[in-house]
Amino acid sequence: MLLTITLTKPPATDLGYLLHKSPGRVHTRSLAFGPSHVFYPEATAERCTAVLLLDIDPVGLVRGRRPGPSLEPYVNDRPYVASSFLSVAIADQFGTAMNGRSKERQDLADQALPFEVGIPVLPSKGGDMLVRKLFEPLGYAVESVGYPLDAMFPEWGEAPYRTVRLSAAIRLRDLLSHLYVLIPVLDDQKHYWVSAPEIEKLLKRGEGWLPTHPERELTARRYLARQASLTREALLQLVAEEDEDPDAREVERDAEEAAVEERISLRDQRIGAVVAALRATGAKRVLDLGCGEGRLLSELVKDHTFTEIVGVDVSARSLEVAARRLRLERMNERQRERLKLLQGALTYRDARLAGYDAAVLMEVIEHVEKGRLPALERAVFESAHPTHVVVTTPNAEYNVRFETLPAGRFRHRDHRFEWTRAEFATWAAAVGDRFGYRVRHLPIGPEDTEVGAPTQMAVFGR
């Protein structure tokens, strides 16, 4: 597998000083899984390219392993693609440069210089979009070319490999750190067992860029081989670095759910559908029950038909995030009258919630233990007793359509249940009967002829 790094500013051969590798010869080092070589196919004053070639020994990879029934350990893409093996080779060959030091050209090591990077075969679990989402926020111009899995059978779709070129004016240490972290993230595999020290590596190599990266959750989760406890800890430290304090656990789980659903930006469609349903009821004073981090609230405040908006959640951390998102502390008296956040549990009657036109329970009921659901029903439909109630919840039947969701798993680890359309309809009808509401059901998201839409919505009116 290959990685090329090109400096395009004269005198470009200074790249040799920056990498501590003279362009005049081949630099070979041996690693447990095979030798790596650094050499320069071009070294002129205008352009100088260093190649890192990693010659993985496929037999070495399986040596010492007990043979199993699968051929996968013997026949796989590892020798040919950029992966965590390449990260190890980057650290091994370019460790000093990645730490920002240059014996002869420290001033250049400290400067942003025009670099081009070529990764001929980069596995991207997430396609072109993920390559862009990871590198573009760091200032790179990204070119990424995909390939059909088999040109003879276009219907098989794209192969998971891309040829990627990146260019940016950047410090070499940052460039190497980005590659070191993000190549295994795109590949979404690690060749070694990932344990706690890996958090240290991630924080060290992510210093200065990862805490503010929009894809920091995905990056941490994948870098830490999807081990929830490690990811949680890394995210806590990352957000501590950014001097924020959202509930990292909720953030991470939200990110997981978002990743499962991202193909169709379901979250946005859900918010759109709920706002539309509220408008259709003519409601002016509305409750967002289980408002979480306030995504729906921030849409509701934009619409001035809503004269009073109240967000309620049991999680103080979520409410803090919501308050930041809504810039609550910058509001004037009048705006504050219009938008309020209350902490409260929806399974208890709460006099503050009585007398509103409409209440929303968006993706909330499935977070409540089934045994506590009747308490929530009484608190909302009987005690608060709004004129309309809008409830959304996942349609469990649709889960088979989410490629990244393992069979039988819920979309979010805090979900206590996920209902089929029939189960939701049965519940809604019973609640409507008991408390005197009519019910209408509406799908949210692309409707599948067999399994329906990904999200289901019930609109109750009395």
Ligand code: SAH
């Ligand atoms: N409605 C938001 C958040 C959904 S996540 C959205 O769609 O983006 C579920 C939210 O319900 C979480 O913020 C959780 O804190 C809240 N929640 C769960 N059980 C609750 C309860 N019994 N009382 C109040 N809030 C609850």
